[in-house]
Amino acid sequence: MKILKIAAIPFLTALLSTACSSDDNGNIPEIVNEEEVITTMTVTLSPEDNGADIILSKTDLDGDGPNMPVFNVSGNLTSGTTYTGSIELLNETVTPAENITDEVKEESEEHQLFYTSDDNLDVTTVSVDNDSDGNLLGTEFTLTAGAASTGTLTFTLRHEPKKPNDGTLTDAAGETDAEASFSITVE
Amino acid sequence: MRNYVLVLLLYCSGSAISQTCSNSLSGTVIDSHDGTLLVGATLIVAGTEQSVDTDFEGKFTISGLCDQSYSIQVYHPYCSTRGFTVRVSGDTKRTFRLEHHLEELNEVTLQGKAMLTKTKTLNENVISSDALERFSSGSLGDALNSLSGVSSLNTGNTVVKPMINGLHSSRVLIINNGVRMEDQEWGSEHAPNIDVNSAGNLRLIKGAGALQYGGDAVGGVIVAESAKIPVTDSLYGKTILTGASIGRGTSLTTQLTKSYKNGWYAAVQGTVKRFGDFEAPEYVLSNTGTFERNAALHVGLNRFNYGLEAYYSLFKNEIGILRASHLGGAEDQIRAIASNRPLVINDFTYDINSPRQDVTHQLARLKAFKRFEGIGKVSLQYDFQQNHRLEYDVRRGDDRNDASLDLQLKTHTAMLDFDSHLSENSSLKAGLMGRFQNNFANPGTGVRRLIPDYDKYDFGVYATVDYRLNDDWLVEAGGRFDYSYMDVLKYYRASLWEARGYDERYPEIVVLELDNQILANPEPNFNNFSATLGTTYSFNDNYKMYLNYSLASRAPNPSELFSEGLHHSASRIELGDLDFNSEIGHKVALTFQRESDIFSFSVNPYVQRIDDFIVIEPTEVQQTIRGNFQVWEYRQTNAQLLGVDVDASYAFAHNFRYNHQFSVAKGNDLSRKEPLINMPPVNTKNAVVYQNIDLNNLRLQLQSEYVFRQNEYPETNFDVFIPATQTSETVDVSTPPDAYHILNFDSSVDIGIRGKSDLTVGFGITNILNTSYRNYLNRLRYYADDLGRNFTLSLKLNY
Numbered sequence: 005m006k007i008l009k010i011a012a013i014p015f016l017t018a019l020l021s022t023a024c025s026s027d028d029n030g031n032i033p034e035i036v037n038e039e040e041v042i043t044t045m046t047v048t049l050s051p052e053d054n055g056a057d058i059i060l061s062k063t064d065l066d067g068d069g070p071n072m073p074v075f076n077v078s079g080n081l082t083s084g085t086t087y088t089g090s091i092e093l094l095n096e097t098v099t100p101a102e103n104i105t106d107e108v109k110e111e112s113e114e115h116q117l118f119y120t121s122d123d124n125l126d127v128t129t130v131s132v133d134n135d136s137d138g139n140l141l142g143t144e145f146t147l148t149a150g151a152a153s154t155g156t157l158t159f160t161l162r163h164e165p166k167k168p169n170d171g172t173l174t175d176a177a178g179e180t181d182a183e184a185s186f187s188i189t190v191e
Numbered sequence: 192m193r194n195y196v197l198v199l200l201l202y203c204s205g206s207a208i209s210q211t212c213s214n215s216l217s218g219t220v221i222d223s224h225d226g227t228l229l230v231g232a233t234l235i236v237a238g239t240e241q242s243v244d245t246d247f248e249g250k251f252t253i254s255g256l257c258d259q260s261y262s263i264q265v266y267h268p269y270c271s272t273r274g275f276t277v278r279v280s281g282d283t284k285r286t287f288r289l290e291h292h293l294e295e296l297n298e299v300t301l302q303g304k305a306m307l308t309k310t311k312t313l314n315e316n317v318i319s320s321d322a323l324e325r326f327s328s329g330s331l332g333d334a335l336n337s338l339s340g341v342s343s344l345n346t347g348n349t350v351v352k353p354m355i356n357g358l359h360s361s362r363v364l365i366i367n368n369g370v371r372m373e374d375q376e377w378g379s380e381h382a383p384n385i386d387v388n389s390a391g392n393l394r395l396i397k398g399a400g401a402l403q404y405g406g407d408a409v410g411g412v413i414v415a416e417s418a419k420i421p422v423t424d425s426l427y428g429k430t431i432l433t434g435a436s437i438g439r440g441t442s443l444t445t446q447l448t449k450s451y452k453n454g455w456y457a458a459v460q461g462t463v464k465r466f467g468d469f470e471a472p473e474y475v476l477s478n479t480g481t482f483e484r485n486a487a488l489h490v491g492l493n494r495f496n497y498g499l500e501a502y503y504s505l506f507k508n509e510i511g512i513l514r515a516s517h518l519g520g521a522e523d524q525i526r527a528i529a530s531n532r533p534l535v536i537n538d539f540t541y542d543i544n545s546p547r548q549d550v551t552h553q554l555a556r557l558k559a560f561k562r563f564e565g566i567g568k569v570s571l572q573y574d575f576q577q578n579h580r581l582e583y584d585v586r587r588g589d590d591r592n593d594a595s596l597d598l599q600l601k602t603h604t605a606m607l608d609f610d611s612h613l614s615e616n617s618s619l620k621a622g623l624m625g626r627f628q629n630n631f632a633n634p635g636t637g638v639r640r641l642i643p644d645y646d647k648y649d650f651g652v653y654a655t656v657d658y659r660l661n662d663d664w665l666v667e668a669g670g671r672f673d674y675s676y677m678d679v680l681k682y683y684r685a686s687l688w689e690a691r692g693y694d695e696r697y698p699e700i701v702v703l704e705l706d707n708q709i710l711a712n713p714e715p716n717f718n719n720f721s722a723t724l725g726t727t728y729s730f731n732d733n734y735k736m737y738l739n740y741s742l743a744s745r746a747p748n749p750s751e752l753f754s755e756g757l758h759h760s761a762s763r764i765e766l767g768d769l770d771f772n773s774e775i776g777h778k779v780a781l782t783f784q785r786e787s788d789i790f791s792f793s794v795n796p797y798v799q800r801i802d803d804f805i806v807i808e809p810t811e812v813q814q815t816i817r818g819n820f821q822v823w824e825y826r827q828t829n830a831q832l833l834g835v836d837v838d839a840s841y842a843f844a845h846n847f848r849y850n851h852q853f854s855v856a857k858g859n860d861l862s863r864k865e866p867l868i869n870m871p872p873v874n875t876k877n878a879v880v881y882q883n884i885d886l887n888n889l890r891l892q893l894q895s896e897y898v899f900r901q902n903e904y905p906e907t908n909f910d911v912f913i914p915a916t917q918t919s920e921t922v923d924v925s926t927p928p929d930a931y932h933i934l935n936f937d938s939s940v941d942i943g944i945r946g947k948s949d950l951t952v953g954f955g956i957t958n959i960l961n962t963s964y965r966n967y968l969n970r971l972r973y974y975a976d977d978l979g980r981n982f983t984l985s986l987k988l989n990y
Contacts, residue, residue: 033644033680035708039590039637042816064816066686066707068757068764073814097707107588114587122917156917163519163587177526177534179585180519183818 037098041067042182044094044101047159049087049147058087060157062184065096073184080189081127081149089129089145091117091159093182105143108161115181117142118160118173125155125188139167149190158185212257216283219249219615220265223288223495223562229267232289237262237274256283265289273495286615288495310400311657312667312725312739314782314795316340318393320418324987325937325953328433328442328464331365331387335413338395339852340795340836342871345969346380348469348978349481349510350548353383354968355397356797357832357856357870358410361748362776366404366414367554368502370574373602373628374552375642377748380970383413384506384552384578386485388431388444388462391418397797397836398778399721399743402653403608403622406671406721407745409776409801420448420456422493430988433953437981438480439539440466454498458489467541468511472961472979477537478514478544483507499559506552511543515974517585518762520818521911521922524973528923533975545583549594553577567611567619576602590637597633598642602626613656620669621654630749639756642749643681650674655723666726667739675746676716681753682708693769715752717773719744737782747771751805751825757815761970764813766824774827776801792839797832804830806860808868809907809924819911821922829861832870846883852876857903865905872901872927872967888941888951895934901927901967928972931964933957939985953985 047060058081064073081087093104108115112135119129119142126149133144165178220232228249235242236253238261245251253263256279266272270289277285316338326334332343332351344352344359352359365372365383367390374384394414401412428447434440446460464483469476484507491500515533518524527534553576560570582596608622626649632640655669680702688694688709703710725739754767777800784793810824834856842848853875858867878894907925912918939953961980965972 032703032710033632033682034634035682035705035710036634036637036639038639040587045816062816064814066684068813068815068817068820069684069686070690070813071686073816104587111587163585173522174526179517180523180818181587182816183520183522184816 038067038095039098039102041095041097042093042104042161043067043096044092045159045161045182045184046092046094047089047184047186048092049081049089051082052086052088055082055085060184060186060188062186063096067097075184075186077186077188080191081147083149083152083190085149087147087149089147091143091145093161109141109143112141113137113139113167114164116140116162116165116167116169116176116178117145118162118171118176119145119147120158120160120173121188122155122157124153125157126150126153126190127157127188135167137167140171152191154187154189156185157188158183212255214256214258214279214281214283215252215254216256216261216263216277216279216285217250217252218285218287220245220251220267220287220289221249222270229270229289232265232267232270232287234287235264235266237264263287310396310398310667310723310725310739311665312723312727312737313396313398313400313741313780314737314784314793316395316397318395320391323387323390323393324431324985325955326387327431327444327985328435328440328983329387331383331385331390331393331413331415334387334393335395339838339854339876340397340834340856341395342854342874342968344379344869345966345971347476347479347510347513347516347969347971349466349479350380350382350512352379352381353413354871355395355411355413356799356834356836357858357867361745361751362408362410364401364405364408364412366412368415368417368504368556369558369572370554370556370576371404371604372552372554373576373600374550374578375580375598375600377750380512380548381550381580382508382510384508384550385415386444386460386462386483386487386504386506388446389417389460389485389487389504390415392416397795398723398739398780399741399776400667400669400723400725400739402655402669402671402721402723403620406651406653406673406719407743409743409745409774409778417458417487417489418448420450420458420489420491420493422452422454423450424452425450428990430990431985432987433983433985435466435981435983437978438466438469439541440464440480454492454494456489456491456493459487461486465541468537468539470539470979471976472958472963473976474532474536475539476513476975476978477533477535477540478511478547480511480541480543482509482543495562497559497561500557502554502556502558504552504554506550506554508548508550509543510548510550512546512548513971513975514544514546516971517546520762520815520820521812521909522818522913524762524922524924525911525913525920528973545585547583549581549583551577551579567609570606570608570610572604572606572608574602574604576600576604578602594633594636595638596641597636599631599633600628601631602628616660617656617658619654619656622652624649624651624653626650639682639684641754641756641758643679643753645677645679645749647675647677649676663729664726665728667723668725669723671721673719673721673744673746674716675719677714677749679713679715679753680710681713682710683755685709687755687766691766691768697769713752713769715747715769717746719746719773733785733787735782735784735786737780737784739778739780741776741778741780743776743778744773745776746773747805754825757817757820761823762820763809764820764822765807766822768825771805771825771827772803774801774803774805776804788842790839790841792837794835794837796835799832801830801832803827804860806830806867808905809909812909812911821909821924828863830858830867831861832856832858832867846881848880848882850876850878850880860905863905866903868905868907868925869968870901870903872930873899887943888939890937890939892937893934894937895932897932898930898966900930924973927967928965931962931966933962933964934959948988948990951985951987951989953983953987955983955985957981957983 049058059078095102131140131142135141161182162178165176169176232245396412399408430445442464444462448458450456462485469479487504514535556574558572578600581594584595604626628647651673653671657667722742754765780797837853839851858870882890937955
């Protein structure tokens with residue numbers, strides 16, 4: 005094929021002289037770090053009685069890449085305790101990490117965080133912060149742990165949901181921007 | 192009477208000079224374009240005014256000539272008159288070639304049939320300018336859809352991708368005014384960047400037989416050509432204004448042509464289309480508007496022995512993509528599929544918001560040809576194309592107004608072609624092609640590049656020969672070789688690079704290793720052979736048979752090689768593969784046709800085997816922080832496609848005609864022994880047409896279109912866990928929609944106005960019964976119904 009390559013050279017020379025001006029191969033293309041991707045969701049639960057914080061986190065550093073997300077639950081909840089909850093969303097593909105929670109708060113009327121617990125888990129969650137229109141936003145909440153139980157607690161960030169809504173994901177619709185389900189034990 | 196006079200003249204002049212001269216000049220007069228014998232051409236010898244006509248075989252003999260040079264004028268009713276100087280020495284034979292311009296014009300405008308065919312042993316379907324005008328407000332894909340065997344892969348109603356016998360995208364070449372479109376055609380939601388109004392006619396070749404354009408047309412070739420411009424002093428134009436109830440939009444197209452007897456000509460054409468949200472029978476399809484603006488300019492000189500042309504066209508289209516189709520993960524997909532209405536329905540608007548596409552395609556072409564007496568015609572063409580594609584997703588924060596995809600594809604092509612009549616019965620076509628292409632993906636999007644930066648070099652060489660054995664048989668053979676080389680710089684996610692084992696197989700192509708990305712420099716190259724072999728046989732005046740074998744080789748496209756990441760419009764992660772080789776298609780197509788005024792038909796069965804066919808199919812479900820996504824990976828397999836296309840037309844009563852079309856296509860993955868995805872379902876179109884030339888050319892057509900349910904499809908559903916309900920649910924992405932039947936009405940009438948101008952008024956209704964239906968080949972069928980009843984009114988002014 006060497007011969008053909010050589011044969012093609014004069015034929016292409018004219019083309020190349022005009023074509024190579026902008027993108028020379030010697031130049032390394034600029035790297036693109038995903039600006040919007042959410043790699044990390046961290047939920048911090050602070051007990052009202054000043055005990056240790058419970059940290060729930062889901063981290064997927066390669067975004068849409070093949071690696072599985074990593075889940076972390078720092079401890080069990082205590083029955084009868086009320087926790088102050090806050091949710092932090094980060095893009096850790098860039099350094100320093102970008103705080104997506106700030107963006108969500110800036111465009112609060114277009115976002116909402118939802119908390120869903122399965123039937124086995126006895127916890128009650130109440131959203132405490134509002135968007136600029138006075139509807140629920142959900143980055144801050146309170147969680148009350150009921151009777152001892154084990155189950156799944158899911159946090160979902162929806163973009164452009166129906167607002168106001170009845171608090172369920174089905175009614176709110178919109179697109180899921182981030183979602184994390186944690187196995188929780190109340191003891 | 193004229194002949195008597197001629198004979199008399201011949202006799203008189205002959206006797207006057209016969210004392211010293213007894214040589215003869217004999218030969219034929221033919222059309223210089225395709226060698227057709229010209230019957231009834233008149234030859235006049237200057238000086239003696241001796242005159243003869245060609246007979247029914249295009250032959251003539253002039254006797255009583257001396258050994259000297261003569262000036263001979265050759266006339267033909269449909270050609271420009273030409274003078275030739277002939278040196279007579281003994282009995283001399285000579286072939287005169289005339290340019291058959293006027294008749295071409297007549298055929299294009301009156302019958303919509305041009306003279307030049309692109310292959311001789313593959314039946315070509317042609318959409319005439321009359322028929323094309325009915326799609327003036329639609330797209331190229333809509334027009335092609337009217338042919339049997341052509342369907343379209345749609346994304347909504349404005350992104351219409353032609354599909355030939357079940358194959359589409361990179362497998363279908365689109366040739367626009369002699370230029371192979373390089374408009375990122377690899378994407379299944381990238382519609383061809385051609386204004387349907389810029390084409391004088393559309394020609395469809397269901398196979399790879401047209402080797403001069405490329406050897407990789409595994410599916411087929413679509414050729415759009417401008418209307419031929421006559422070599423006469425003339426100024427003419429046409430304007431079409433169309434309004435449609437759905438989308439509440441209009442389309443305006445106009446063209447103006449000026450030509451001179453000396454061969455110079457210029458033509459301008461422009462189109463503006465603006466539509467708001469389209470509508471299904473029961474709801475507005477929010478964010479499906481479109482705004483298209485096109486312009487084209489031709490300037491050229493067309494002489495018998497040489498010619499040149501400059502052509503420039505600009506195509507710009509903004510297309511809204513159904514808002515309800517933009518989804519997060521599988522959970523959103525379940526909700527969207529389960530709901531029988533789109534999840535987002537807003538009031539009608541002309542605004543086009545995200546998700547949307549904004550595409551600009553510019554094409555410039557310079558072409559020159561020179562005819563060498565006794566050798567043939569040599570053409571040289573250079574073309575430059577620039578395709579700029581912006582895609583906007585629904586985004587957050589500072590990126591809200593930025594495109595998610597910003598690709599700039601520049602292509603330079605040079606072609607040298609040679610056409611020659613080797614003898615009266617055979618002709619040769621050969622050529623060379625060189626191409627350079629550069630893709631630049633703008634990093635400013637803040638989204639990792641879907642298609643990496645690359646430079647691509649192509650070199651091709653081809654030759655085809657046809658030979659007419661006798662009046663009934665013609666054979667054709669051809670071959671082509673293409674070499675292509677790509678120089679790519681791509682950032683891979685480090686996790687993907689390792690997951691696919693590239694780190695072990697391709698360590699040498701790594702340029703840079705960063706924290707979570709790897710810059711690699713793949714340099715794939717491909718050597719592709721393609722060929723065609725075919726014959727046609729004419730049984731008698733009415734019956735004809737075409738038989739053709741074609742071998743097509745297609746190098747994998749950038750998307751198949753390099754895709755890596757989430758594709759929002761499909762809500763799935765798509766992965767290409769660096770290891771792919773070319774896919775090789777073998778197709779045998781037979782056409783048996785009868786052509787007559789009363790009853791015509793064409794039956795076109797075909798069988799195609801494609802080795803290393805590249806398909807994209809779901810492989811697994813991947814968890815991300817946005818939820819679960821289905822992963823679709825490209826893979827290579829062996830495939831077989833079988834089918835038949837039938838067309839029939841019967842004039843069952845005076846001014847009445849019945850038209851029928853039927854197509855069936857079956858595709859199988861031979862390795863997995865399962866059907867191929869996205870094969871067109873069986874469909875049939877039946878129409879009754881009333882046309883009366885005496886009644887202002889009134890034309891009324893009622894058409895029924897029945898599309899069967901596609902029962903052969905691979906099952907690609909997947910299960911996903913829904914936290915809200917604590918259940919595992921199946922995402923049904925494979926079950927095809929039900930069969931549907933729609934009725935369409937179309938009518939037109941010519942209203943003569945003063946002078947040479949005439950006005951044609953058209954009125955049409957599509958989906959008369961306002962039927963709600965979904966089309967298997969519409970990528971948005973999960974989310975919304977297809978279009979409801981649509982009224983169109985069009986005014987065409989010829990002047």
